[in-house]
Amino acid sequence: MAAKIIESHRVGAEIANGDEAAKKKSIELLSELGLPEGLFPLDDMEEFGYNRANGFMWIVHRKKKEHTFKKIKQTVSYATEVTAFVEKGKLKKIAGVKTKELMLWLSVVEVYVDESSAGKITFKTGTGLSDSFDASAFELGM
Helix, strand or coil, X not given: CHHHHHHHCCCCCEEEECHHHHHHHHHHHHHHHCCCCXXXXXXXXXXXXXXXXXXXXXXXXXXXXXXXXXXXXXXXEEEEEEEXXXXXXXXXXXEEEEEEECCEEEEEEEXXXXXXXXXXXXXXXXXXXXXXXXXXHHCCCC
């Protein structure tokens, strides 16, 4: 399903192919949005795309990946296709990202930096639950 959504946003999008170029572009976009640059700790990226006109971004990588952010002991799963609509300080309508809470995997649907609580980043799940963490836990290499 994500492939159809991605296809509908390709026209006019900035697209980077190959792991190195895609990583670089994804980090640039996160930085531009004021979000931690390590939010997408993915390997073997095939493509990164960003359509500025409608604020849609996507990442395609070779295989599903689980990553544990060590500083906060939080495990996140990334599907082979990750999509989101973006705006300054926020990723919304996220697809392809889940977080493990106790024994359950919950879809992450929104990530944002709240200007009123500097240095914090909040993750909201599809169930309405949200949790805030120190943004430094999501810097590159964490």
